[in-house]
Amino acid sequence: MIHTRLTTLISSISSKITINTSEVEFNSIGSQTSETAFFNVTLASNVEDSYSIPFELKLENASSTEKFNFDYSNKCDIVFELKDRYGDGWDGAALLVKYSDGTADDAFTVTEEDGSGSTHTREIGIGVEVTLEWIKGAWDSECSFVVKKGDGSVIYESPETLSAGVLYSWVNDCAFQNDSYEICDGVQNLEAEVDLPTIIKWEAPASGSALYYEVYRDTRFLGTTEELSYSDETLTEAANYEYSVRPIFSDCVGSLSYIIVEYDNVAENITINATVYPNPSRNDFTVACENMTRVSVYNLMGAMIFDAEVSGSNYVISNLNAGVYFINIETNNGSTVRKVVKL
Secondary structure (H helix, E strand, O other): OEEEEEEEEEEOOOOOEEEEEOEEEEEEEEOOOOOOOOOEEEEOOOOOOEEEEEEEEEEOOOOEEEEEEEEEEOEEEEEEEEEEOOOOOOOOOEEEEEEOOOOOOEEEOOOOOOOOEEEEEEEEEOOOEEEEEEEOOOOHHHEEEEEEEOOOOEEEEOOOOOOOEEEEEEEOOOOOOOOOOOEEOOOEEEEEEOOOOEEEEEEOOOOOOOOEEEEEEOOEEEEEEOOOEEEEOOOOOOEEEEEEEEEEOOOOEEOOEEEEEEEOOOOOOOOOOEEEEOOOEOOOEEEEEEEEEEEEEEOOOOOEEEEEEEEEEEEEEOOOOOEEEEEEEEEOOEEEEEEEEEO
């Protein structure tokens, strides 16, 4: 038996998720065969550290309904693999790891007893900014290390020549690839036209026909498009941004393609002097800026979690959960964004 023109719908009774892509269509599914559907959801900023999300999956034309739970955790393992080429330890060198959420720094090394290497695993929360610093030793040329996600994908690999100081930093997103999904080709020739708006362009994958494309900026899901371009009109602060694009096929998901965009807000000729203090903070944040009209707070996923009209030069933001946030400050002369860390 073959079912034709099937529509797959996903829904949830949970108030803590937003379903961005809720419907997938199949031309046909044969008896005793399977197909893969991809859905995109966004979690609310106040979701618990561990949360079981209830879903209902419905095949409209086949009158079939399936209920299941997806267990979510906002922490994941990050693995630090340290190697010593000569096999006698790092001779005073160390990898210093700093965390933005107030977790005590780690200083990883390879001791003489460890010999040729050591491995360290840390559970790190989503939204925590992790910074790697190198502490110089006697024989740095023998030292190397790799930082990986729990699924084995590489976050950072040390260069051949290690220099003292900051090497790399990233915001942990716990975005693991499920090995049960086949990985298809990614987009080609990803590029950007930097302006207001910033336009991201790409060419279709070398093989296959994508149904649509998912677009991200840093860790924020921006949206989907069936076109070979996406217009981002939300940039305000001059900074470097990482855009990524992923094609979604009927039977697989494409690999992510990345591009770094250096955005300089040419329209922002008037300097807006805004300060948020203390930063980081364990309690409240005070926004200090002349002629403020509105203050909005966004989490790392781009969801607005607070918004208020303001009149004056000082405003206090309270009751934020631990994490990294972006505060958009609007004034009579324009707007600016400040990044803050709540410990």
